[in-house]
Amino acid sequence: MVAYQVLIHTPLWVWGLLAYLVWQGIKAMQPRTTSIWRALIVPVVFIVWGVSRIGFGHQDSVWPLVAWIVAALVLLPLGVLTPRPFEVDHTSGQIIRPGSPFGLVRNLIVFASQYAVGVISAIDAGDRALAIIVGRAISGATAGYFIGSAIALLIAYRRKRAAG
Numbered sequence: 191m192v193a194y195q196v197l198i199h200t201p202l203w204v205w206g207l208l209a210y211l212v213w214q215g216i217k218a219m220q221p222r223t224t225s226i227w228r229a230l231i232v233p234v235v236f237i238v239w240g241v242s243r244i245g246f247g248h249q250d251s252v253w254p255l256v257a258w259i260v261a262a263l264v265l266l267p268l269g270v271l272t273p274r275p276f277e278v279d280h281t282s283g284q285i286i287r288p289g290s291p292f293g294l295v296r297n298l299i300v301f302a303s304q305y306a307v308g309v310i311s312a313i314d315a316g317d318r319a320l321a322i323i324v325g326r327a328i329s330g331a332t333a334g335y336f337i338g339s340a341i342a343l344l345i346a347y348r349r350k351r352a353a354g
Contacts, residue, residue: 215294241335262334269338
């Protein structure tokens with residue numbers, strides 16, 4: 191019964207976002223050619239989602255914000271140091287990526303983490319304070335990782351375009 195209540199009280203945009211992330215993850219399993227700007231859509235979605243969860247002025251404690259900042263700073267270098275491979279078509283400027291399940295797995299892990307924390311904080315008021323801190327840490331980690339990932343992608347793209 192609780193699972194049903196969770197499902198029906200989940201906003202529709204969450205299901206739309208999940209469908210989009212699964213679709214993007216499945217597409218990432220096939221080699222593809224895309225513009226640099228399209229390659230930045232998923233990172234931007236996760237950055238915006240991560241930043242939107244900061245919640246300035248909505249908490250009685252500074253700890254959720256500290257958790258967000260620390261997690262973002264910890265995972266930002268991981269995003270920079272683990273770029274996904276790609277080549278550049280020097281005539282069109284588009285990027286060519288090999289297929290990989292990495293995007294689908296990453297998208298589902300991040301989504302499930304964010305969703306679980308949202309559900310916990312909505313259901314159990316006793317665990318709400320801890321869920322808020324953990325949720326902010328996950329949001330910060332997500333934003334930090336994807337900021338780093340976007341930086342790595344843009345730097346590599348610029349270098350590869352200049353080399354061609």
